[in-house]
Amino acid sequence: MTKFESLPDCMRTRQVRRYYDILSKKRPSLALKRISDIILALVLIIILLLPMAVIAVAVKSTSKGGVIFRQTRVTKYGRNFKILKFRTMTTAQNSDASRITLKNDSRITRCGAFLRKYRLDELPQLFNVLAGQMSFVGTRPEVPQYVARYTPEMYATLLMPAGITSSASLKFKDESELLSAGGNADDDYVNVILPKKMELNLKYIEDFSIPCDIKIMLKTVVGVAFD
Numbered sequence: 001m002t003k004f005e006s007l008p009d010c011m012r013t014r015q016v017r018r019y020y021d022i023l024s025k026k027r028p029s030l031a032l033k034r035i036s037d038i039i040l041a042l043v044l045i046i047i048l049l050l051p052m053a054v055i056a057v058a059v060k061s062t063s064k065g066g067v068i069f070r071q072t073r074v075t076k077y078g079r080n081f082k083i084l085k086f087r088t089m090t091t092a093q094n095s096d097a098s099r100i101t102l103k104n105d106s107r108i109t110r111c112g113a114f115l116r117k118y119r120l121d122e123l124p125q126l127f128n129v130l131a132g133q134m135s136f137v138g139t140r141p142e143v144p145q146y147v148a149r150y151t152p153e154m155y156a157t158l159l160m161p162a163g164i165t166s167s168a169s170l171k172f173k174d175e176s177e178l179l180s181a182g183g184n185a186d187d188d189y190v191n192v193i194l195p196k197k198m199e200l201n202l203k204y205i206e207d208f209s210i211p212c213d214i215k216i217m218l219k220t221v222v223g224v225a226f227d
Contacts, residue, residue, distance in 0.1 A: 001020075001027065002077065004017065007020075008077060009080045010078065011158060011159075015151075016159070018156070026209070031154050033135060036210070037130075037135050041130040049219060059087055059088075062109060062110065067086065070084060071143065074141055074143070076159070076161045076162070077158060078158050079133075081128070081131075083128060084135075086112075088108055088115050089112055097108070103174050118224055126177070135160070135163050136164050137216050137217060138160050138161050138166060138204075139163055140197075151170050153198075153202065157201045157202065157205070166200070168198075168204075170219055170223060172197055
């Protein structure tokens with residue numbers, strides 16, 4: 001962990017300090033988390049290389065556009081990075097403007113709908129994990145526009161790398177169904193859904209442990225396989 005005094009201005013607050021002190025006592029577990037991420041990411045990339053190649057061909061052959069969708073997100077200590085996903089929308093999708101995906105979104109391709117259902121579109125994030133930009137478990141990374149609207153306490157979630165899955169993403173896996181196409185989806189997300197997700201994300205920091213991460217990953221696998 002970096003020194004508290006070296007954190008970005010938005011994170012050097014008493015609200016964030018509380019969580020910083022909690023994590024400071026878990027440095028060995030944080031180090032083990034990173035080592036585990038590297039090993040598991042490498043193993044999965046090797047195992048899933050062929051399936052990912054098949055998915056890439058399917059994405060490319062069923063709709064116009066590139067194979068990989070890149071979007072700026074925010075991870076540990078407020079650093080921006082490009083999250084990687086298999087493209088699931090038409091080329092009309094805009095990486096900067098299209099932040100919310102609603103239920104039955106017309107931009108989603110048929111291939112993309114299948115990939116999203118089984119979260120296969122997120123497989124390229126294994127490379128984000130390997131690069132240290134993400135972890136297998138942690139707060140799902142938000143776009144800078146949403147991070148700019150965080151409360152002081154919410155910034156504590158940036159003390160750890162962003163995650164592919166979390167208890168919050170499991171609970172709100174159907175969040176697109178909660179957002180109305182008739183209203184302002186961005187405002188609804190930031191003012192209604194995000195605060196609820198952040199309660200769970202902050203609780204994760206308090207309870208963080210390797211066994212806790214394993215439990216969340218197993219729940220994710222079961223949820224994807226049997227949903």
